[in-house]
Amino acid sequence: MKKITLCWLVIFTGIINSINAQYVYDYKHTADIYYNAKDYYSAAQYYNKALGTFKIKPEQVLPYTIAGAAPPSGKMKDYQQVVARLAESYRLYYDYTNAETWYAQLVGFNNPLYPQARYWYAVCLRYNGKYQQALEEFQKFKQSYTAADDLSVRTPLEIANCEFALEEDNKQPRFTIVKTGGNVNEGGANYAPVILDASTLMYTSSRSENPPLPPTTTTTTTTTKQPDKKKPSKSGTPFVNALYTATGRDNSFDNSQKVQIPTAKGYDQGVAAVSPDGNSLYLTRWMMKDGVKQSAICLSTKLNGVWSEPKVLGDNVNAPGYNSMQPYITADGKYLLFASNRPGGMGKNDLWYCIMTDGVPGGARNMGTAINTKDEEQAPFYDAERNLLVFSTDGRVGLGGLDFFSSEGDFGSWSTPVNMGKPLNSPKDDIYYTALDNAHPFAAGFISSDRESVCCLEVFGITRISKIASGLILDCDTRQPLQGATVSLVDTIRRKTVRKQTLGPSGRYSFEVDPKHYYKIIIEKENYFTKTFSFNTNDLERVDSLDNPTLCLRHYEIEKPIILNNIYYDFNKATLRNESKIVLDTVVDILKDNPRLTIEMSAHTDSIGSVKYNEKLSQARAQSCVNYLISRGISPSRLIAKGYGKSRPIAPNSLPNHKDNPAGRQLNRRTEFKVLRRQVEVKPEYEDSSTQ
Numbered sequence: 001m002k003k004i005t006l007c008w009l010v011i012f013t014g015i016i017n018s019i020n021a022q023y024v025y026d027y028k029h030t031a032d033i034y035y036n037a038k039d040y041y042s043a044a045q046y047y048n049k050a051l052g053t054f055k056i057k058p059e060q061v062l063p064y065t066i067a068g069a070a071p072p073s074g075k076m077k078d079y080q081q082v083v084a085r086l087a088e089s090y091r092l093y094y095d096y097t098n099a100e101t102w103y104a105q106l107v108g109f110n111n112p113l114y115p116q117a118r119y120w121y122a123v124c125l126r127y128n129g130k131y132q133q134a135l136e137e138f139q140k141f142k143q144s145y146t147a148a149d150d151l152s153v154r155t156p157l158e159i160a161n162c163e164f165a166l167e168e169d170n171k172q173p174r175f176t177i178v179k180t181g182g183n184v185n186e187g188g189a190n191y192a193p194v195i196l197d198a199s200t201l202m203y204t205s206s207r208s209e210n211p212p213l214p215p216t217t218t219t220t221t222t223t224t225k226q227p228d229k230k231k232p233s234k235s236g237t238p239f240v241n242a243l244y245t246a247t248g249r250d251n252s253f254d255n256s257q258k259v260q261i262p263t264a265k266g267y268d269q270g271v272a273a274v275s276p277d278g279n280s281l282y283l284t285r286w287m288m289k290d291g292v293k294q295s296a297i298c299l300s301t302k303l304n305g306v307w308s309e310p311k312v313l314g315d316n317v318n319a320p321g322y323n324s325m326q327p328y329i330t331a332d333g334k335y336l337l338f339a340s341n342r343p344g345g346m347g348k349n350d351l352w353y354c355i356m357t358d359g360v361p362g363g364a365r366n367m368g369t370a371i372n373t374k375d376e377e378q379a380p381f382y383d384a385e386r387n388l389l390v391f392s393t394d395g396r397v398g399l400g401g402l403d404f405f406s407s408e409g410d411f412g413s414w415s416t417p418v419n420m421g422k423p424l425n426s427p428k429d430d431i432y433y434t435a436l437d438n439a440h441p442f443a444a445g446f447i448s449s450d451r452e453s454v455c456c457l458e459v460f461g462i463t464r465i466s467k468i469a470s471g472l473i474l475d476c477d478t479r480q481p482l483q484g485a486t487v488s489l490v491d492t493i494r495r496k497t498v499r500k501q502t503l504g505p506s507g508r509y510s511f512e513v514d515p516k517h518y519y520k521i522i523i524e525k526e527n528y529f530t531k532t533f534s535f536n537t538n539d540l541e542r543v544d545s546l547d548n549p550t551l552c553l554r555h556y557e558i559e560k561p562i563i564l565n566n567i568y569y570d571f572n573k574a575t576l577r578n579e580s581k582i583v584l585d586t587v588v589d590i591l592k593d594n595p596r597l598t599i600e601m602s603a604h605t606d607s608i609g610s611v612k613y614n615e616k617l618s619q620a621r622a623q624s625c626v627n628y629l630i631s632r633g634i635s636p637s638r639l640i641a642k643g644y645g646k647s648r649p650i651a652p653n654s655l656p657n658h659k660d661n662p663a664g665r666q667l668n669r670r671t672e673f674k675v676l677r678r679q680v681e682v683k684p685e686y687e688d689s690s691t692q
Helices: 013-022 027-036 040-051 074-092 096-109 117-127 131-144 150-168 578-593 611-631 662-668
Strands: 175-179 190-197 200-205 242-249 252-258 268-274 280-289 292-303 324-329 335-340 350-357 377-383 388-393 403-408 430-435 444-449 458-464 468-475 486-491 496-502 508-512 518-524 531-536 545-547 551-553 562-564 597-603 639-643 671-678 687-691
Touching: 027 040, 027 074, 040 074, 074 096, 074 117, 096 117, 117 131, 117 150, 131 150, 190 268, 190 430, 190 444, 200 268, 280 324, 324 377, 335 377, 350 377, 377 430, 388 430, 403 430, 468 518, 496 508, 518 551, 531 551, 562 578, 578 597, 578 611, 597 611, 611 639, 611 671
Parallel strands: 190 458, 242 268, 268 324, 292 324, 468 545, 468 551, 496 687, 597 639
Antiparallel strands: 175 458, 190 200, 200 242, 242 252, 268 280, 280 292, 324 335, 335 350, 377 388, 388 403, 430 444, 444 458, 468 508, 486 496, 486 518, 518 531, 562 671, 597 671
């Protein structure tokens, strides 16, 4: 979670009662009290009222732009201060739409007392999806701001975010995203979904347990940042985060029920992960103390269907004096991942992991600079089948706020994280990815996002839009579809076979693939030469399907020669011509695609010359072919050179009238190869992780 900050609104009953009669003329003072108490929602309401007490003419609100002009004084000074506080209150309450309006006015004042106003104005524009305007404002801020602080350091990244977002508009979306139906998103913040089984969703919610009280009842409101930020509510029970389950299917879940797990007074709990056997629940507990969040990861176990009192995990996970949160246990139970600001990290919250031994986490290990930045990294999800990590961060170029990124790795090394793009990411915060089906982790799932809310994270269902690579496979001789051939899709980056298909009567294959990726197609059939074809899916950024070139497989029989046309040698020599090497390259490809084959390269002559001479010449020519194949990386153990001289003609060397037959002799001057044997087994080049 981006910031687990549960700030219950402070109700200054005595103070408010004493100044109740002064509301008409002292809204600003009341607003300041709420502002200083970090109750930004209430502060915004009173700053709005305070603006109405100023007798300011419209022309006085216009920005003063005269070079060297002194800052305003008196009423205008107070007025601008209220505008500034109002803009800040809306922003800190995450109401970026209203914040944008008032920051725009504050920037227009051009008051040197508010040098950071343009930065926050640009941030609000970016959160509201107005990337071009935000880009222009960030660039202006960069040119004019002279302080060396966090904002000046952050500005280049914000500029890059806007540029990236504008580029994303030209790409086709990879997912559809729809808010989860039923009653999952009713009341408070709802986030961190976890799939328990085919029909049960567990999630964290800050909804009130009691129904709202009548409007006349004294209001208790809360303002908390996601995932705990909430709209003002009239309820008898304060918002406390807890775990809930709901039942349903696809993207609609109802019958939400609170998970019966012991709670601790003063603590919120949720953001959980369940062990593969379903009997261990790792959850986050947190509280606010002196305005500072304190969180730890706890373990609850199930016995006879009842969850035990959660126990705080040891120092390997929860470093004393620091926060740990957002646990995730891998599907094989081997790793516990979490976010923490413990010592040894790169900045704010980093991603860490522990190796599990008999259910006990070992020492925490930082995931390193390949994953972590000086900003926030949160909410890890790991697909062990594809060795793919998904997490959220605001420390890399994205659409703004927390964005989903993915990285390939095996806890020993990680690839450079890649932004997962629109619509999975939005201008706001996007966090807590979970898969609907572990067997197909990126076909469908759930995320949390505040893209459609002023205040709160909500649960959304996502479905991947299929990107298809297809093609036609033929028999090279008959040019008919090659029914029964096996086509394998290999991820050449991960060196894994990810899909397999057996061709039907149409001879066509079709695979779902990822865009901007590298693949290899391997086509195999008994007594056919295996063929491979490599391709990338860069074009699938713009379209949904990719049609690969038609390929054909050539049939062979053991010991049956295959003539290689257009193999030429210099006259009376064994030297290969360059055009002959092009033909032999096709044999190189066959042998590389078929590492289990051993072949004989044979050369033949016509009838001119003695037997001994032709045998010697043909042997030299066959050896020239073998030498070339060896030079191209083929093992000598797989090659045999054989010269047959003029002993095996395939056409008459002379006509029936005993005259010379140049056409026949040309056919007899040939080079062939034949398969001598096929090894029973060979170590596969790629690991097979496909589902038939």
